[in-house]
Amino acid sequence: xxxxxxxxxxxxxxxxxxxxxxxxxxxxxxxxxxxxxxxxxxxxxxxxxxxxxxxxxxxxxxxxxxxxxxxxxxxxxxxxxxxxxxxxxxxxxxxxxxxxxxxxxxxxxxxxxxxxxxxxxxxxxxxxxxxxxxxxxxxxxxxxxxxxxxxxxxxxxxxxxxxxxxxxxxxxxxxxxxxxxxxxxxxxxxxxxxxxxxxxxxxxxxxxxxxxxxxxxxxxxxxxxxxxxxxxxxxxxxxxxxxxxxxxxxxxxxxxxxxxxxxxxxxxxxxxxxxxxxxxxxxxxxxxxxxxxxxxxxxxxxxxxxxxxxxxxxxxxxxxxxxxxxxxxxxxxxxxxxxxxxxxxxxxxxxxxxxxxxxxxxxxxxxxxxxxxxxxxxxxxxxxxxxxxxxxxxxxxxxxxxxxxxxxxxxxxxxxxxxxxxxxxxxxxxxxxxxxxxxxxxxxxxxxxxxxxxxxxxxxxxxxxxxxxxxxxxxxxxxxxxxxxxxxxxxxxxxxxxxxxxxxxxxxxxxxxxxxxxxxxxxxxxxxxxxxxxxxxxxxxxxxxxxxxxxxxxxxxxxx
Amino acid sequence: xxxxxxxxxxxxxxxxxxxxxxxxxxxxxxxxxxxxxxxxxxxxxxxxxxxxxxxxxxxxxxxxxxxxxxxxxxxxxxxxxxxxxxxxxxxxxxxxxxxxxxxxxxxxxxxxxxxxxxxxxxxxxxxxxxxxxxxxxxxxxxxxxxxxxxxxxxxxxxxxxxxxxxxxxxxxxxxxxxxxxxx
Numbered sequence: 001x002x003x004x005x006x007x008x009x010x011x012x013x014x015x016x017x018x019x020x021x022x023x024x025x026x027x028x029x030x031x032x033x034x035x036x037x038x039x040x041x042x043x044x045x046x047x048x049x050x051x052x053x054x055x056x057x058x059x060x061x062x063x064x065x066x067x068x069x070x071x072x073x074x075x076x077x078x079x080x081x082x083x084x085x086x087x088x089x090x091x092x093x094x095x096x097x098x099x100x101x102x103x104x105x106x107x108x109x110x111x112x113x114x115x116x117x118x119x120x121x122x123x124x125x126x127x128x129x130x131x132x133x134x135x136x137x138x139x140x141x142x143x144x145x146x147x148x149x150x151x152x153x154x155x156x157x158x159x160x161x162x163x164x165x166x167x168x169x170x171x172x173x174x175x176x177x178x179x180x181x182x183x184x185x186x187x188x189x190x191x192x193x194x195x196x197x198x199x200x201x202x203x204x205x206x207x208x209x210x211x212x213x214x215x216x217x218x219x220x221x222x223x224x225x226x227x228x229x230x231x232x233x234x235x236x237x238x239x240x241x242x243x244x245x246x247x248x249x250x251x252x253x254x255x256x257x258x259x260x261x262x263x264x265x266x267x268x269x270x271x272x273x274x275x276x277x278x279x280x281x282x283x284x285x286x287x288x289x290x291x292x293x294x295x296x297x298x299x300x301x302x303x304x305x306x307x308x309x310x311x312x313x314x315x316x317x318x319x320x321x322x323x324x325x326x327x328x329x330x331x332x333x334x335x336x337x338x339x340x341x342x343x344x345x346x347x348x349x350x351x352x353x354x355x356x357x358x359x360x361x362x363x364x365x366x367x368x369x370x371x372x373x374x375x376x377x378x379x380x381x382x383x384x385x386x387x388x389x390x391x392x393x394x395x396x397x398x399x400x401x402x403x404x405x406x407x408x409x410x411x412x413x414x415x416x417x418x419x420x421x422x423x424x425x426x427x428x429x430x431x432x433x434x435x436x437x438x439x440x441x442x443x444x445x446x447x448x449x450x451x452x453x454x455x456x457x458x459x460x461x462x463x464x465x466x467x468x469x470x471x472x473x474x475x476x477x478x479x480x481x482x483x484x485x486x487x488x489x490x491x492x493x494x495x496x497x498x499x500x501x502x503x504x505x506x507x508x509x510x511x512x513x514x515x516x517x518x519x520x521x522x523x524x525x526x527x528x529x530x531x532x533x534x535x536x537x538x539x540x541x542x543x544x545x546x547x548x549x550x551x552x553x554x555x556x557x558x559x560x
Numbered sequence: 561x562x563x564x565x566x567x568x569x570x571x572x573x574x575x576x577x578x579x580x581x582x583x584x585x586x587x588x589x590x591x592x593x594x595x596x597x598x599x600x601x602x603x604x605x606x607x608x609x610x611x612x613x614x615x616x617x618x619x620x621x622x623x624x625x626x627x628x629x630x631x632x633x634x635x636x637x638x639x640x641x642x643x644x645x646x647x648x649x650x651x652x653x654x655x656x657x658x659x660x661x662x663x664x665x666x667x668x669x670x671x672x673x674x675x676x677x678x679x680x681x682x683x684x685x686x687x688x689x690x691x692x693x694x695x696x697x698x699x700x701x702x703x704x705x706x707x708x709x710x711x712x713x714x715x716x717x718x719x720x721x722x723x724x725x726x727x728x729x730x731x732x733x734x735x736x737x738x739x740x741x742x743x
Contacts, residue, residue, distance in 0.1 A: 058724055059724055060723065136721075178564050207587065249562040258574065284695045312579070316580070325742075369598045369609075370608055376694070377693055378693060448726070458728070459638055459640065459686065526578070556692055560610060
């Protein structure tokens, strides 16, 4: 197509396809709107769980919980990921976007589908939770909206693949695609598997809601639905790990320690992450232990291995780049003198640490076949995934927004003071949400539950006092996180619509502003002692927490 | 940089740095430990979830539960029958909107075959304060062989969302001291 118009980015020298730029903007803006909406629902859920506040009545609580999952877990994240896919293909590869018109069709389907499902939830006929387990049935347009959204997202993935093909044919880059694009490719490949699984289960479920199919087996539904539901979390992991690498590259000029290792780790995701549907089926009838053990561990924890590798290589590449720039004293000068006042860095690094310590460790422990017995469907589960999807993915996406606004939207960040504190406030709040929900879950508190005092129940029961304290702390943390989220939205909206136009270069690189780090020396001479120490602390925490939970398990009633 | 093509064209041939290699080995071995831990626990651990399960129908399951209630009911609690089945027998627990039916009275350190199924939607069997959690499906019957090793009153919460009365769904298991019964 000859009518493609480009602008040359004054900061990076990259050619930016203006059609791609518009699509990136549209998808990112839609993402942020759904984040605001879903975040508000999330806050109301947390304030209802706080027994002293108990904000919403029961029907509204369950409705808000359904909408919260839909808007943030699906719509915010996937819209943002589509923006990342277009950026990582078209912009990073200097290439025109394949079929931009189709990109608008995809956007329209996703937006329309997302709105239809939101309407069906708000009408009150689809309070079925995000997971919509049959035989509980939602209104038919709940499923229809999800199907349209998935089709749109699938088309967007196709445009991403098409752009890669065009870039290769038109030789817009030399050699292999950049690591960040490789990570985005990983995300897109997993997305195809995920969205196809979603179609396989949601289309029959939709037909069932229309009365054309008589029965949906609840166990089969869960197996296939989670091939979408959990694998889509692996799209998030691939996307936010790519974002970590991208931020490290843009701020520090960091190059990967070893392309082979980092790409190999992404490959582990493609090969093994799809098995994770089993994480949701560990205490179900009708499945063998062998099936559960093999699948829940991603075939001997090979996908976990991928994440543990990124856990070393991402901070390692920052450390190596910083040492090369002269911050070479002791173990941690490189980290102390990192740009902690830059929200792109603080957000990215908090995301990295919290994803590992909160989301990662708890996920592996909870996904252990037998240990799942003491955690399944307790608040431990949302505690875990707020550590992965919110502290990990959402915070990473927020971090890179602070770079995309000057580069893609070509606007200066408004309210830089607010932006500076935003990742800390949001991160602190989310860490609290994650930890206190896991604490309540360890005490047995059920997830998706309106009243932990059981005031209206025919029988008497109450959770221990400590659980009430946990849920109060969870409510306070949610307020902090919501404020952090509000800061983010205020900064983004103010910058995008009212920010001063960027003229010339954007100063995004680290303080010393030196050029790209070309090499870290030979394989023997690489020095990353600070990262090794961080990784050592992580490993010890992991091992201890893992065995503590086996001890908890051994205290419950014997069963076989 | 990670946002530009690798500087070395033949990047797959460059050697792996030592810290990376050591970490890959450590992480891989730890994965193996965690993998074999699950298998080892199947062989030696006392808490493994049964895989014994059958297809059933709500009507058939209800009939068997009701027969057990008729035969072994000992008292009521707030209108819910309390059943004291024989040691070692098949015990039926039924989830339905919004009650676990019936309440059970078991003997400490004795083993029972606890059947779980649902009459309507999915429910979550969550025994508190011990914290044993098992998903319960309609149409499937799951048989756990359990040995309560603590006496006292235990509550069954429902921890799978099952409609607007979900948070009122409870059940009871009473475990009596073994000395109180003649085996």
